[in-house]
Amino acid sequence: MFLDNQRISFRQVYRLYLFSLVGISTLVIPGKIAEKNGVYGVISILLGGALAFLYLFYLKRVAKNMETDLITYLDRREGGGNLLKRGALFYLAGSAVMTAGYVAFVFSKLVQKSLTAEENYLLILALIVLVGGYAVVGGIESRARVYEVMFWFVLIPMFLLLLISLKGINFIYFDFHRAPDYGKMLQDGYLCFLPFQTLFFALLLPKYVKKDYNRLFFSIGLALFCGVGILIAFFLILVGTFGAEALSKMEFPAVTFLNNVQFTGGFFKRLDAIMMGIWFFTLFALMNMNIHYGGILLKESVKKGGGKRYLLGILAVVYLLAAGLSYVEPMQEFFFNFFLFFGVPMYVLLPGIFLAMGRKRA
């Protein structure tokens, strides 16, 4: 009758990725990179962006060599029972679930801090995770449709916000005379690359799109380009509004910033509650992406039927992780260090290893 093939268009890929890349980066990164280098943090973002583009280019090469998605490729080359393959997939699933847990934690904290201060954190978290589960049940097609519709509803307010906030910038805060710390700049560049680790899932996407790797990776690249652009814009506005020192002490500077933005001649006094929708939808996209792929990878690594029971299990783990991150503070540091020193390097290394393994077998 009509197309119903669990496939998505390249435009949907672009929109899904843009949502996933923008949320956490604009919330977490600006505060972390402003401390030492102030406005020169822009160079770190550019560095992180360049790394991300290199990574994407590398993923494109891998995908082209695999000629299919990662899971199908491994099935063809390794068969279902290879322990190494299963272990690697299980690790990737775990990593995706950990990311989802971390995003759920940031998401719930953000909601609690800015929208419902009196509400119980665990309840907020439960709502977020449950709705996330509901979204994932519909598959990638359903998620893609949601973000295709939401795209302009989120991006137009975001651009308006950026535009309006330009008038509040104090150029004194752009301290170009400050001597940059190049070592820290490089470190921050790597830090800026962290939120872009979800690019890895591009290797799972060929199954869901037309077989045209150039267009697929162009769509993701465009999303990355826009994502980096938005991050730079946010960072400069935040530095210009608060100054590097104050910025580095804020938990969610973008939210603090929203409290101060006002439309000239506007009706509303404060926009923070309304604009929170931007981060709501972007964080939701990132969390769902990780839950979705976590589920797929887990299913493949275990190779047993079980349908939606996997999803229930993953949702439970995401919930527990996010709860733990809130109540057991050392866990936050552990997560951060894990992704910094192990998670992201593995995301970079594994595609190459998988490809090499496959070639050796062939």
Place this chain on the structure above:
Amino acid sequence: MAEYMQKTKVSNNIDKNIARFGEIFSECSDIKMQEMCIGSHGNIKCHLSYIEVAISNTTLRDTAIGKALAFLEKQNVVEMKKQLDGNGMGIADITWYEFVEDAALGLLTGDAILFVDGYDKAIKIADEGYPGMGIQEPDSEKVVRGSKEGFADSVKINTSLLRKRIRSTKLCVKEKKLGVRSHTLVNLVYMKDLVRRPLLEEIERRLEQYEIDGVLDSGIIEQLSEEKWYSPFPQFATTQRPDKAATAILEGRIVLFSDNSPTALILPTDFNSFLQTSDDYYNRFEIASFARILRYIAVFFAMTLPGLYIAVTNFHTQILPTTLLLAFQEARFGVAFPAALEVILMEIAFEMLREAGVRLPGTMGNTIGIVGGLIIGQAAVDANLVSPIIVIVVAFTALCSFAIPSEEFAFAFRLLKFFFIALCAWEGYFGFLIGIMMVLIHLSKLKSFGLNYLTPFVGPEQYKGDGKKDAIVRFPLRLLKKRPIYAREEEKIKLKKR
């Protein structure tokens, strides 16, 4: 559930047929059976049966049946058989039955059945048929410009109203009977060269998948054929307007009529088509586009306004200007109930008023609206039961829901409104966002016969038609050159310059 497992062949001996017929209609006093003797010598026994009212005694002489009987009166036995076999009476609508039970079912369509002694077939002769409402202007779907005709109760009248608008040999009408006891006539109307064949096969499959006692309205077919029965959103569009149905057919969609129902089902459908009206295409594009934008805004507020009011006044007062906030507080001064309860009470009261208005006869329905809206509302405010702001919020929400052209579609938002009230009363703006997300996710999963409900706003298929040009904004007609997604791929062009 079949009514008659064994069938009796029509016999040459009329007495046997009469006995069987009498047995079938043993306790049906509305079925009239008349024996008579006809033929040139008055020696041929005949038996005419019909439903009282459906075949009128007074008009018998002037109708096809009367004329047929008069014709047969002059024939001898041999001639009569020949004439009956060859329809020598010249009746346009005549059917022969070989089994008595089939003839009985034929009689129940509202026509007369004639048995003739020595003739081994029963003959159905059409007459006035069952009484019906006839063509009237539909109560809902009012338009300022365009035809005022509405569908009637009879499926035959309805298909002819479409035929009147689309005088093409490619307009097909497929007939089916549903309901093992009601034997309701169902017609599928479509353009042979535009319809997607798999779509037609799918609706036929779905019509066959249930065995049901009776189909008394198209609503029963709608509910039994839906993919997601639990969704509040309708997965069929409905209309009582022939011009709207004709437009749908020309877009490549299928229109389904059920006998005794003036409501036609249109399939497949999507979110956007519920917000289109017939006169959108009869008016200039600026006016039509403005009306469309208003309807989209209406959809949003019909669902969310009471919830948003609660979220803002209970949780996020900081976003309101101080003067407005003070005005809200002042208006609520002395009101005993919390804002959420106030909204819920007023919304329920309003829904009850609406329900009462619909059920009450004609002018009383209007009166209850005025009494409820003005007098009770004012009294509730004076008694400090609700604040005037709430009355404004509830009234505006109601206005928005009335601005949605499709009633069943508006119903979905009226229900969701309570869902949003609950979420916003619980979690404020966070609840609102959660609600929006859930509704969007639900809509993104919803399909009508395989078509995305959010078409033309999502999916790769939207590029293939002019769907987006006829969505929130209706482009000028001269730019709407392609048919929407519903039509076959190879039949996309609907407008071109000579």
